[in-house]
Amino acid sequence: MAALFQMTLDGSMGRAYLSTLQPLVIGLFISGVFGILAGIAMGLSRLFEFFVAPVFIVLQAAPVAALIPLITFIYGIGLTAKVIAVCILAAPVIVLNSYKAVRNASPSLIEMCRAFQGSRVQVIAKIILPDASPLIFAGLRLGIAAGFIGVVLAELLITPTGIGDLITYHRSVADYAEMYAAIFSIVAFAAITVSSLQKLETMVFRPEKKEA
Amino acid sequence: MKTSGTTDPVETATKPDGIVQARGISKTYDGGIQALEGIDLGFPKGELTTLLGPSGCGKTTLLKIIAGLLEPSAGTIIVNGRAVTGPGPERAFVFQDFALMPWASVLRNVAFGLELRGVPRHERHVIARSHIAKVGLAGFEERYPHELSGGMRQRVGLARALAVDAEVLLMDEPFSAVDEQTRRKFQEDLLHLIQSENKTFIFVTHSIEEAVYVSDQVVLLTPRPGAVSRVIRTGLDHGGSPEELRRNKRYLDMVEEIWQMLRGYLV
Numbered sequence: 001m002a003a004l005f006q007m008t009l010d011g012s013m014g015r016a017y018l019s020t021l022q023p024l025v026i027g028l029f030i031s032g033v034f035g036i037l038a039g040i041a042m043g044l045s046r047l048f049e050f051f052v053a054p055v056f057i058v059l060q061a062a063p064v065a066a067l068i069p070l071i072t073f074i075y076g077i078g079l080t081a082k083v084i085a086v087c088i089l090a091a092p093v094i095v096l097n098s099y100k101a102v103r104n105a106s107p108s109l110i111e112m113c114r115a116f117q118g119s120r121v122q123v124i125a126k127i128i129l130p131d132a133s134p135l136i137f138a139g140l141r142l143g144i145a146a147g148f149i150g151v152v153l154a155e156l157l158i159t160p161t162g163i164g165d166l167i168t169y170h171r172s173v174a175d176y177a178e179m180y181a182a183i184f185s186i187v188a189f190a191a192i193t194v195s196s197l198q199k200l201e202t203m204v205f206r207p208e209k210k211e212a
Numbered sequence: 213m214k215t216s217g218t219t220d221p222v223e224t225a226t227k228p229d230g231i232v233q234a235r236g237i238s239k240t241y242d243g244g245i246q247a248l249e250g251i252d253l254g255f256p257k258g259e260l261t262t263l264l265g266p267s268g269c270g271k272t273t274l275l276k277i278i279a280g281l282l283e284p285s286a287g288t289i290i291v292n293g294r295a296v297t298g299p300g301p302e303r304a305f306v307f308q309d310f311a312l313m314p315w316a317s318v319l320r321n322v323a324f325g326l327e328l329r330g331v332p333r334h335e336r337h338v339i340a341r342s343h344i345a346k347v348g349l350a351g352f353e354e355r356y357p358h359e360l361s362g363g364m365r366q367r368v369g370l371a372r373a374l375a376v377d378a379e380v381l382l383m384d385e386p387f388s389a390v391d392e393q394t395r396r397k398f399q400e401d402l403l404h405l406i407q408s409e410n411k412t413f414i415f416v417t418h419s420i421e422e423a424v425y426v427s428d429q430v431v432l433l434t435p436r437p438g439a440v441s442r443v444i445r446t447g448l449d450h451g452g453s454p455e456e457l458r459r460n461k462r463y464l465d466m467v468e469e470i471w472q473m474l475r476g477y478l479v
Contacts, residue, residue: 112311115279116325116376117299126328130315 003177004185012166013185020162020186023079024151027086031143035091036136039098043105043132044124053099060092064150068157082154089150090143097139101132137201141194148190230254231412232278232380236287238437239273246437247273251287253431253440255380260406260413262423264470265433265441266477271416272308272384274438278414279305279382291380301329304378308385310365312357318344318368319353325376336375343371348401363394380412387422399426400454407451420474424448424466425457432470435477442473 007013038056042049068085075081105128113127155164163186170179232255239248247270255261263271276282278289280298289296291303299305304325312321319340320327326336344353347367357365366386373381387395403426406413417423423430424446432441448463457463 106311108307108309108311109313111281112305112307113328115281115299115305116328116372117301118328122328126324127313130313 003175004181007166007178007181013182016162016166016182017189018162020151020155020164023082023086023154024147026079027083027150028090028144028147030083031087031090031094031147032140035094035143036098036140039095039136039139040102040129040132042095042099043102044128049099052095056092056095059088060096064089065153065157068154072158077159081158082151085154085158086147086150089153090147093146094139094143097142098132098136101135101139102128104135105131133201137197141197144194144197145190148186152186231257231292232414233290234274234278234287235290237274237277237284237289238286239270239277239282240285248277248284249437249439251438251440253443255412255414256429257379257412258410259428260415260426261429261431262415262417262427263431263433264417264420264423264474265438266435266474267418269433269435270438271418271433274433275382275384275414275416278380279303281305301376302378303380303382304373304376306366306369306373306381306383306386308388310357310362310369310389312365312368314357317354317356318349318360321357321368322371322375325372329376340371340375343375344368346374347371361394363390363398366390366398374409378411380414383413383415385416385418388417395422402426403450403454420467420470424463424470426450430470432473444470 004013038052042052064085067088068081071081071084071088075084109127109131110123113123118126151162152164152167155162156168160168163182166182167179170176170182234251234253237248237251238246240246251274263274265271273282277284278291278296280289280296280300280303291300313324316324319337322344323331323336323340326339331339341350341353344350347370349364349367349371352360352364357368360368366389370386373383387398390398399422402413406426415423415426427446428448428450430444430446432444433439434441444466446463446466448457448460448466450457
């Protein structure tokens with residue numbers, strides 16, 4: 001704990017987070033936007049599903065640590081490789097959750113919307129997406145958690161920067177207090193990010209659960 | 213028609229006239245199950261017609277075809293002289309499972325049909341509030357469906373159907389998911405509604421008592437594939453008190469008579 005305060009105060013923690021967050025945020029943004037869009041498209045269109053679903057199912061099953069050397073080989077050791085590492089881990093779970101959420105939207109509510117003359121667009125916007133949003137967000141939460149794994153893995157395996165660097169460096173010089181502090185802080189940071197997203201989701205999309 | 217009883221005094225010819233007409237409706241699902249066969253029916257304006265039959269006889273299928281939610285394999289539905297090609301503004305549906313949006317308040321659920329039609333927010337909320345009051349839910353506008361009992365949820369479903377001001381209300385076993393006491397109260401309220409609204413109701417149920425109690429006309433369907441077995445005019449005065457109606461000899465006889473006809477279909 002003392003090490004944690006000391007590292008926070010001397011700015012090494014802050015600098016480490018800045019460099020860790022960069023690939024993480026970019027990667028999660030890409031996975032989030034394109035992942036949810038791709039998932040929704042797959043849920044709505046059988047054709048899209050046929051072509052795209054297998055890619056993500058394979059990616060989800062693949063042991064990503066084994067892919068990272070391949071990514072390094074293709075994209076070098078810069079930011080791109082780390083962003084891709086984040087995407088590979090985060091995207092499949094986001095895509096597959098969004099896809100299942102849309103595909104499993106309540107048939108009875110869809111029928112209700114049609115019975116009251118809802119157009120296809122209205123059925124999607126007013127029924128399918130709100131009904132799917134809890135599962136989409138669950139996917140996003142899992143995706144963000146996976147993104148943290150991706151970025152730390154990339155920092156440990158590709159080039160030591162940011163938090164990964166702090167962990168490797170302090171381990172190599174046997175500063176275990178600092179190493180644990182770095183590990184603890186990234187775990188806490190990930191947990192706080194994920195749970196605040198859940199709060200945000202309840203606030204914005206599911207007003208009925210607020211009092212529950 | 214598969215079976216016909218010509219001597220029954222309460223039976224009338226099934227002339228396809230009325231605001232809603234079914235002409236030669238058949239339905240075969242993918243996979244070859246035939247649900248309906250050659251349904252010819254007329255639903256008179258301002259009356260309540262019940263579709264009654266053993267489970268699996270295609271009552272709900274017929275109702276969904278009338279609603280335009282399912283396509284018939286053969287035949288046409290005519291509403292107000294026009295053939296049905298899909299859901300329309302003159303028909304509103306009340307669902308067996310309520311089909312309320314869990315993320316929306318009672319007010320928004322009731323106003324949903326109007327929202328889909330692009331009625332401005334203020335206007336549709338005014339209309340929705342009056343219908344919420346009409347079904348006895350005043351004060352619950354801002355509640356969410358999970359805070360309501362089963363009976364109250366179906367009142368929301370009913371208010372939603374009333375709010376779009378359709379001429380024809382299609383009700384798919386609306387009371388089957390609520391308890392017996394709520395159900396009785398609901399049936400009485402429905403009778404008041406029919407008196408005051410001057411709408412045409414088409415009602416699906418598997419309860420004989422319920423069918424006779426609320427209907428002007430009861431259509432008996434045969435087991436799958438569903439065909440019209442009989443059309444019975446109840447000839448009951450629904451304007452009187454509920455107690456009188458439930459003790460009315462004609463009501464009791466008719467329930468018994470329909471049971472005798474239906475029991476032949478049960479194994």
